[in-house]
Amino acid sequence: MRNFAGRLIRHEAREKKSARSQDxxxxxxxxxxxxxxxxxxxxxxxxxxxxxxxxxxxxxxxWLRAVRVxxxxxxxxxxxxxxxxxxxxxxxxxxxxxxxxxxxxxxFIGGNLTVRMVREIWPKISLHDLKLEx
Numbered sequence: 453m454r455n456f457a458g459r460l461i462r463h464e465a466r467e468k469k470s471a472r473s474q475d476x477x478x479x480x481x482x483x484x485x486x487x488x489x490x491x492x493x494x495x496x497x498x499x500x501x502x503x504x505x506x507x508x509x510x511x512x513x514x515w516l517r518a519v520r521v522x523x524x525x526x527x528x529x530x531x532x533x534x535x536x537x538x539x540x541x542x543x544x545x546x547x548x549x550x551x552x553x554x555x556x557x558x559x560f561i562g563g564n565l566t567v568r569m570v571r572e573i574w575p576k577i578s579l580h581d582l583k584l585e586x
Contacts, residue, residue: 453551453552453554453555453558454547454548454551456551456554456582457481457546457547457548457550457551457554458547459577460481460550460570460574460577461478461480461481461543461546461547461550463574463576463577464480464481464484478534478542478543478545478546478547479527479530479546479549479550481546481550482502482527482546482549482550482553483526483527484573484574485553485573486498486502486524486525486526488569488572488573489501489525489569490524490525495523495524495525498525499521499522499523499524499525501553501556502521502525502527502553503521504556505549505552505553505556506519506521506549508552508556509545509548509549509552512548513544513545513548513549515533515536515537515541515545516533516545516548516549518532518533519533533545554566557569567579567582
């Protein structure tokens with residue numbers, strides 16, 4: 453799952469360079485999932501999912517405890533954390549968080565639906581070698 457999360461983050465980094473976005477690239481994938489999933493499960497449902505994701509991720513990356521989840525399911529406090537940590541540490545935190553989010557999605561809706569959703573959000577990313585277990 454970490455390889456999958458890392459692939460999405462690298463794809464976002466390439467997109468950011470072309471779009472000149474100011475968002476913390478590492479967590480942009482979570483934001484894209486939020487925008488997609490809130491249309492399906494609503495903001496409260498996604499917020500609950502992200503709170504569980506954050507609880508799992510903080511076991512591996514304790515500094516993620518400083519991240520807050522707003523009522524709409526968006527993340528708060530990333531800019532401050534990005535300033536406090538070096539690039540690799542910040543990247544690892546994003547990969548861990550996204551990997552747990554994707555893992556929960558696979559657990560709840562299955563690998564096939566998770567891959568289908570990822571293809572809707574990131575149509576240009578190659579997923580031909582991706583195998584997600586239920």
